Amino acid sequence: MKEKNNLMIWIMLIILLLLAISIVFVWYKENKNSSLLEKELTKQEKVKIISENSPLTSYVYLTKNASFPRQNKIKKITIHHMAADLSLEEVGKLFSLKERKTSANYAIDKEGKIGLYVEEKNRAWTSSSPQNDHQAITIEVANDEIGGNWHISDKSYNALIELCIDICKRNNIKKLNYTGDKKGNVTLHKMFKKETECPGPYLESRIKDIIKEVNKGLDNVNK
Numbered sequence: 001m002k003e004k005n006n007l008m009i010w011i012m013l014i015i016l017l018l019l020a021i022s023i024v025f026v027w028y029k030e031n032k033n034s035s036l037l038e039k040e041l042t043k044q045e046k047v048k049i050i051s052e053n054s055p056l057t058s059y060v061y062l063t064k065n066a067s068f069p070r071q072n073k074i075k076k077i078t079i080h081h082m083a084a085d086l087s088l089e090e091v092g093k094l095f096s097l098k099e100r101k102t103s104a105n106y107a108i109d110k111e112g113k114i115g116l117y118v119e120e121k122n123r124a125w126t127s128s129s130p131q132n133d134h135q136a137i138t139i140e141v142a143n144d145e146i147g148g149n150w151h152i153s154d155k156s157y158n159a160l161i162e163l164c165i166d167i168c169k170r171n172n173i174k175k176l177n178y179t180g181d182k183k184g185n186v187t188l189h190k191m192f193k194k195e196t197e198c199p200g201p202y203l204e205s206r207i208k209d210i211i212k213e214v215n216k217g218l219d220n221v222n223k
């Protein structure tokens with residue numbers, strides 16, 4: 001009887017120990033992730049973050065304005081325009097403003113450089129639709145014309161195509177398909193918010209061309 005009791009105590013102790021280890025592990029992981037938010041990153045930290053996101057990224061500033069982690073698999077891409085011509089650093093500053101409650105996974109500047117603000121595993125606050133953003137990678141593109149058609153530069157345009165190809169490749173999206181509504185795997189901000197013109201007339205008029213180029217790129221990869 002005594003031996004049996006001893007055995008029970010040992011089993012209980014082992015269970016408690018395992019529980020404690022897993023709590024410490026989760027706590028460590030959470031802390032490690034949040035310690036990378038809204039701070040200047042070391043070169044090593046940047047390299048590690050980029051290795052888990054798009055290798056096309058040249059600037060990293062991770063904002064707290066996001067949901068950690070996303071609640072759905074990555075199935076879509078949502079294209080936005082900045083309605084401004086901001087540098088990647090300026091976008092980072094804007095996304096770190098708590099009261100604005102806004103962010104995107106990536107931004108592309110006028111020179112075609114790509115910044116990362118919310119890691120792909122997390123949900124950015126971009127499209128006025130949690131449901132969309134939990135399954136989408138969102139991309140903000142700088143305008144080189146303010147107002148009017150909200151044109152974007154050819155460098156940004158080409159970088160957007162390259163980034164979409166890369167996102168699809170890494171997330172196993174075989175093909176992009178634009179249906180003009182929420183059902184397709186390419187969505188636009190204006191599908192979720194009546195009051196916005198985002199991504200602006202120019203980018204919207206080029207969506208089908210962009211998708212054609214991306215799918216061509218994906219075909220080459222799949223060959």
Ligand SMILES: [Zn+2]
Binds near residue numbers: 079126127199
């Ligand atoms: Zn937008």
